[in-house]
Amino acid sequence: MTAVAEPVGELTVEHVVTRAPVSRAQRIGGAVSLAFLGLLTLWRFGIDGHHHQKASLRLGALGAAHVPHFTVPAVPVAWAAGILTIVLGLLWLAAPRRRWFGLVMGVGILLFTVALICWLASASSFAFVDVVGLLTSTINLAVPLILGALCGVMCERSAVINVAIEGQMLGGAWAAALMGSVIGATAGIISGALAGALLGWVLAVFAIRYLVNQVVLGVVLNVFAAGLTGFFYDAFMQPHTESLNQPPLLDPIKIPGLGDIPVIGPLFFNTSVIVYMTYVLIVLVDIWLFRTRWGLRTRAVGEHPKAADTVGINVLAMRYRNVIIGGAIAGLGGSYFIFQVGQFQKNITSGQGFIALAALIFGRWSPRGAVAAALLFGFASAMQTTLSINAPSIPSNVVAMLPYLATIIAVAGLVGKVRAPAADGEPYVKG
Amino acid sequence: MSEQTVDPAADPQAALTRPPEDEEQPHGFWARYARANSLVVTVLAFVTALVIGGLLIAVADPRTQDASHYFFQYPWDTFRYGFAAIWHGYVALFQGAIFNPHTASKGTWEGYVGPISETLTNATPLILGGLSVGLAFRAGLFNIGGQGQVILGATCAGFVGFHWHLPPGLHLLLGILAGMLGGALWGGLAGFLKAKTGAHEVITTIMLNYVALYFLAYLLSVKGFQAPPYGQAISNAVYKSAQLPPLLGGSVRVHGGLILALLAAWFVHWLLTKSTLGFRLRAVGANQFASRTAGMSVERSYITVMVIAGALCGLAGVSQILGTNSQITGDIDAGIGFDAITVALLGRANARGIVAAGLLFGALHAGGTQMQSATGTPIDLVQVIQSLIVLFIAAPMLVRAIYRLRGSTAGVGGELAKGWNG
Numbered sequence: 001m002t003a004v005a006e007p008v009g010e011l012t013v014e015h016v017v018t019r020a021p022v023s024r025a026q027r028i029g030g031a032v033s034l035a036f037l038g039l040l041t042l043w044r045f046g047i048d049g050h051h052h053q054k055a056s057l058r059l060g061a062l063g064a065a066h067v068p069h070f071t072v073p074a075v076p077v078a079w080a081a082g083i084l085t086i087v088l089g090l091l092w093l094a095a096p097r098r099r100w101f102g103l104v105m106g107v108g109i110l111l112f113t114v115a116l117i118c119w120l121a122s123a124s125s126f127a128f129v130d131v132v133g134l135l136t137s138t139i140n141l142a143v144p145l146i147l148g149a150l151c152g153v154m155c156e157r158s159a160v161i162n163v164a165i166e167g168q169m170l171g172g173a174w175a176a177a178l179m180g181s182v183i184g185a186t187a188g189i190i191s192g193a194l195a196g197a198l199l200g201w202v203l204a205v206f207a208i209r210y211l212v213n214q215v216v217l218g219v220v221l222n223v224f225a226a227g228l229t230g231f232f233y234d235a236f237m238q239p240h241t242e243s244l245n246q247p248p249l250l251d252p253i254k255i256p257g258l259g260d261i262p263v264i265g266p267l268f269f270n271t272s273v274i275v276y277m278t279y280v281l282i283v284l285v286d287i288w289l290f291r292t293r294w295g296l297r298t299r300a301v302g303e304h305p306k307a308a309d310t311v312g313i314n315v316l317a318m319r320y321r322n323v324i325i326g327g328a329i330a331g332l333g334g335s336y337f338i339f340q341v342g343q344f345q346k347n348i349t350s351g352q353g354f355i356a357l358a359a360l361i362f363g364r365w366s367p368r369g370a371v372a373a374a375l376l377f378g379f380a381s382a383m384q385t386t387l388s389i390n391a392p393s394i395p396s397n398v399v400a401m402l403p404y405l406a407t408i409i410a411v412a413g414l415v416g417k418v419r420a421p422a423a424d425g426e427p428y429v430k431g
Numbered sequence: 432m433s434e435q436t437v438d439p440a441a442d443p444q445a446a447l448t449r450p451p452e453d454e455e456q457p458h459g460f461w462a463r464y465a466r467a468n469s470l471v472v473t474v475l476a477f478v479t480a481l482v483i484g485g486l487l488i489a490v491a492d493p494r495t496q497d498a499s500h501y502f503f504q505y506p507w508d509t510f511r512y513g514f515a516a517i518w519h520g521y522v523a524l525f526q527g528a529i530f531n532p533h534t535a536s537k538g539t540w541e542g543y544v545g546p547i548s549e550t551l552t553n554a555t556p557l558i559l560g561g562l563s564v565g566l567a568f569r570a571g572l573f574n575i576g577g578q579g580q581v582i583l584g585a586t587c588a589g590f591v592g593f594h595w596h597l598p599p600g601l602h603l604l605l606g607i608l609a610g611m612l613g614g615a616l617w618g619g620l621a622g623f624l625k626a627k628t629g630a631h632e633v634i635t636t637i638m639l640n641y642v643a644l645y646f647l648a649y650l651l652s653v654k655g656f657q658a659p660p661y662g663q664a665i666s667n668a669v670y671k672s673a674q675l676p677p678l679l680g681g682s683v684r685v686h687g688g689l690i691l692a693l694l695a696a697w698f699v700h701w702l703l704t705k706s707t708l709g710f711r712l713r714a715v716g717a718n719q720f721a722s723r724t725a726g727m728s729v730e731r732s733y734i735t736v737m738v739i740a741g742a743l744c745g746l747a748g749v750s751q752i753l754g755t756n757s758q759i760t761g762d763i764d765a766g767i768g769f770d771a772i773t774v775a776l777l778g779r780a781n782a783r784g785i786v787a788a789g790l791l792f793g794a795l796h797a798g799g800t801q802m803q804s805a806t807g808t809p810i811d812l813v814q815v816i817q818s819l820i821v822l823f824i825a826a827p828m829l830v831r832a833i834y835r836l837r838g839s840t841a842g843v844g845g846e847l848a849k850g851w852n853g
Contacts (some may be wrong), residue, residue, distance in 0.1 A: 163633070206822070206825070206826055206829075209828075210825075210826035210828050210829055211828075212822075212825045212826050213825065215573055215575070215633050216573075216772070216776065216821075216825055217822075217825065219575060219769060219772055220772075220773065220818045220821050220822050220825070221818070221822075222769070223769060223770075223773065223814055223817065223818040224814075224815060224818035224819065224822065226811075226814060227811045227812070227813070227814025227815035227817070227818060228811075228815050230809065230811030230814065231487060231491070231809045231811040231812050231814075231815055232491075233809075233811075234491075234809030234811060235490070235491035235808075235809055236491070346811075351641065354637055354641070355641075357634075357637070358634075358637075358638060361634055395649050395652070397645045397646070397648040397649035397652070398645070398649055400645045400648075401641070401642050401645045401646065404638040404639075404641040404642050404645075405638070405642060407634070407638050408624070408630070408634075408635050408638045408639070408642075411624075411628075411630040411631065411634050411635060412624050412628040412630040412635070413628045413629065413630065
């Protein structure tokens with residue numbers, strides 16, 4: 001509690017700033033997870049580490065010329081990281097602050113990751129780990145998740161549950177492949193977004209107008225999208241691959257100046273146009289939701305539609321617009337698959353829409369949280385590949401489970417309470 | 432239970448078995464749902480889905496496509512070829528699902544019962560999965576975790592089947608029990624999390640699906656589980672002693688899993704209509720707050736129903752691995768978890784309806800395979816038809832609007848849609 005008293009004339013105005021209390025589950029859960037991470041680091045990478053090996057971290061692949069790299073001793077790094085994580089856990093236990101929770105957990109995970117990568121580099125049969133390659137594939141894998149999760153943010157903040165992100169992505173991917181092949185890349189991207197928006201509109205109509213249970217609806221729409229795209233793929237694309245399913249690949253665009261910065265340049269500023277659009281969308285959705293009138297109304301509709309209606313906000317129209325825009329964003333995410341793979345395949349999204357849903361929930365229905373969660377999930381699957389190359393003894397499938405287990409732990413409230421928008425999933429009937 | 436002052440615990444049957452027309456305000460999900468869906472709407476939903484499916488068949492037909500190029504000169508060709516394609520497609524669907532005169536004319540046993548056997552084989556896991564989802568619906572829970580539960584069931588049953596050598600009857604029994612246990616564990620986990628922490632079952636079951644998928648992928652790379660020579664992700668084969676016996680002779684595929692499915696349907700029917708537990712589950716599903724006030728433990732009901740639902744999906748896994756297949760692969764679940772949701776919705780979450788819906792979708796799957804091989808229409812059409820049927824059934828107002836039907840337009844609202852926080 002901080003009390004600041006400032007005399008204004010004869011009156012004494014007292015501002016009392018109350019901190020939101022940290023729940024016991026969050027306090028203890030956070031401390032226990034940090035302690036667990038720290039002990040794991042100490043035991044696995046410290047005590048059990050490769051004591052005579054140094055870790056070589058390269059900022060580029062082996063073939064590339066003039067790759068900067070630096071060598072660190074793996075075991076001391078692991079000790080330092082482990083001890084720091086445990087200290088962090090103790091600090092959290094002693095003085096928890098709610099707004100620092102994400103930061104504290106993030107630092108803990110980061111320390112664990114650094115120790116893991118150093119250990120991996122010292123254990124690897126290649127004797128190095130390509131850090132830039134790892135981060136590049138993290139971004140590549142995270143972009144569709146980010147877009148899917150942003151779609152979820154748009155829909156669920158206005159209280160329409162969207163389990164059909166997967167289907168919207170799949171529809172977007174299919175349309176992008178078709179129009180990309182027939183007309184061109186730009187048309188492909190646009191029609192991907194349009195197809196996603198169309199499926200978003202279907203979701204909105206059935207959820208808002210026909211009051212169908214939104215989870216049932218999402219599941220059914222996923223089946224519908226998978227069936228329809230699969231049907232059209234078999235009926236049209238498969239027999240005419242060269243004319244209907246050969247979209248051009250998107251060339252990376254280098255931003256002058258920014259693209260020349262050593263590590264960050266190739267990582268962030270030399271990628272495809274969809275990734276740049278993703279950057280813009282992340283900022284846009286965040287500003288949109290928290291800094292504009294539209295966003296305020298969206299959140300009002302999501303939390304208390306009746307109150308929103310009373311002050312003259314058109315609840316249903318808000319929902320329609322948000323769900324359709326969300327669908328377009330997910331469709332864009334779908335088209336990203338196409339311009340990366342260069343071809344539509346049946347079920348090309350392979351469950352990424354559900355991971356995006358997990359990222360949305362893991363990120364607590366906030367754009368920033370969702371993006372962070374999507375990056376974390378992207379990193380987990382990039383790590384899965386790196387692990388299977390460098391340390392085949394670790395089962396990569398077990399690593400692949402981690403994002404899902406983390407989401408279960410998050411929604412179970414073991415590490416803080418996750419709360420959806422209050423009216424999420426409830427149709428609004430005026431009356 | 433609405434306006435009467437009758438204590439539900441004292442007079443349970445009277446309160447819950449009253450026909451819905453008597454109630455001024457039907458409580459809960461299924462009461463509203465059933466009222467909004469007359470048989471007419473169901474049939475119309477089916478017909479509408481088949482019509483849209485027919486349009487897709489015509490669009491995908493190469494001859495119709497060619498004819499459409501000169502549509503404005505001679506439109507009749509487009510219609511003629513289009514209708515021919517639809518007719519041939521649906522005839523092939525029928526032949527694959529019910530009776531095929533071409534194979535029957537050979538006079539062999541397989542020729543006669545082959546299509547029916549395929550329908551029943553496909554229907555078996557769908558019925559079991561549908562019962563699982565339907566039972567959970569009745570208790571107010573949405574079990575999207577069928578996929579994971581089927582995988583766990585198949586994995587446990589398969590492991591018992593190929594790891595141990597046991598006498599025939601005992602081996603099969605243990606395999607079935609192991610499968611049920613595996614599914615029950617996976618479903619029960621979601622129920623436990625819901626009861627103890629309030630974690631929404633939709634989120635946890637989706638996540639558990641993926642955990643199960645990767646767990647199976649991991650097992651399929653482990654020696655002792657993976658079949659030699661360890662090149663493919665496929666498990667050892669289940670011993671003959673643990674396999675479900677064929678029902679119509681060894682040459683057609685339908686197996687004892689069907690008996691399990693019918694027994695399970697009878698059990699679910701008994702559970703929901705005759706048992707105290709079933710009454711408790713339905714009461715919790717109808718109104719958890721009222722049930723809590725009446726002294727029922729909502730938490731225990733959630734765990735119980737998810738354990739039973741998981742065991743039912745586990746049985747679907749048993750039917751997959753001890754009946755239809757003998758080796759576990761990465762896609763052993765064959766989409767049953769999600770198809771089961773459509774079966775439960777079409778069957779309106781009661782046992783008889785689910786058996787019928789399972790048979791219908793089983794027939795669609797079996798016929799779809801035949802349709803693909805006979806006319807080249809992609810089998811994905813079945814998925815489209817299936818999702819359309821459920822979509823139309825879930826939105827009776829839309830069907831009524833299409834066919835200008837009169838009736839209650841109140842539809843399915845209110846309590847049917849539950850948010851993440853509910």
